[in-house]
Amino acid sequence: MAPMTMALRPEERCATVPPAAAAAAALHGALLESRQRWQDLAGLAADFVFETDSAGRFSFLWPETVIGHPATSLLGRRAASLLLGTGPDPFALRQPVRRQRAWVAGAGGKPRCLAFSVVPIGDARGQFAGLRGAALDVTEQEEAAAAAAAGLRRAALLDALAETVRRAGTPREALARGLSSLRDALGCAGTAMIVPEAEGAALVEANGAVPAGLPERAAAALDAVEDWAGRLDGREPAALLHHHGRRPRVSALAAWRGAGSRDWDAEDLAVLRSMAAMLGAVLGFARLQEELEHQAATDALTGLANRRAFLAALASAGSGALLTFDLDNLKPINDRHGHEAGDAALRALAALLRADAGAGEVAARLGGDEFALWIPEADIAAAKARAEALRARAAALAGTPHAPRFSMGIACRPPGSPESARALLARADAALYAAKRGARGSWRLAEPAA
Incomplete structure (x- = not known):
């Protein structure tokens, strides 16, 4: 009898999987899906997640790179060793907390601010076994708030x-x-x-x-x-x-x-x-x-005090001597050599007075060819001596370009005198004009104030 051959129909070719194996495969797929879902959710909510043991060492880290560090380099390391400064230690907590901020050392020691959310985990006996937590990098927000x-x-x-x-x-x-x-x-x-x-x-x-x-x-x-x-x-x-x-x-x-x-x-x-x-x-x-x-108090040509500034100084001064000066040769200089030469003569007399004026003394150009020198606390004898000294200095310049020749008037204000600045100046001017009417290049002493 010839052997009998049988051909299987397509629907008869599938193998029957035992129920236990099918259940195991379904569970494995569900676990993989759950793990992926957990990783996705963790990645959306935090920059890394971790667990520590009871000694505070990292026992689990995800993902593979944590604030720039390879996760494998941190496993077994005390978590608190990453902390910077003296702020609160989130790894020392024994109760749940959310969003506690702390500064830690990122890769290369770069400071990073992290917001930690942690819960404690226990062992089978209910004893503390470590922490489970998530950390979010909030450095930019912290720096913006600080700024x-x-x-x-x-x-x-x-x-x-x-x-x-x-x-x-x-x-x-x-x-x-x-x-x-x-x-x-x-x-x-x-x-x-x-x-x-x-x-x-x-x-x-x-x-x-x-x-x-x-x-x-x-x-x-x-x-x-x-x-x-x-x-x-x-x-x-x-x-x-x-x-x-x-x-x-x-x-x-x-x-x-x-x-x-x-x-x-x-x-x-x-x-x-x-x-x-x-x-x-x-x-x-x-x-x-x-x-x-x-500028308001200075004569532009000579650099001495002007009339306004001088009268203001004289009004607030006490006792002393006022010497007034008038160039005797200004008009001839202007006529023969021009006004530039006349200006040079004015500056020469100003230079003489500036060099002679001591501390607290005031030299001024009152206008035109009239000048003044105030000598605080000087009496008549001191004023006369000063006038003679100025005549000698001017005589020593004779023969030099623009050497000044001048007449002088002297008026003294004794201590306690109520005489005004303008009245004092008027007496000195009267003495000056008396000197010019007499021998030019000389000086005259004004009569005492009435």
């Missing part, structure tokens, strides 16, 4: 400093108050405003002992028109911030701390930069005001 807070503090500080400056009565007082308040606010040893000079730099206003090397460093910074911050000779932290006005309004704010003090941080420099602009503007205004006041 915003610092900005508010800086704005409040600058407002307070500006108010101090505004309350001052004069630009110089505003400068002094602003520098003093800035010194105290930033914990400086001293502050100063510095301006360039033909050779080097000059301190216009300063408080605190100026450290060695600061003027030279300031001169270099002003010459290069560059800000500078560092340590002077490796010791005192110092900074120089410019006010970029037009010359001669250029200035620099200098600040320094004691040797061994902390360096300047970004907030310090931001405050100094703002104050350099504010105090530089105040200094520029003060210098402009002083220049205008000087």
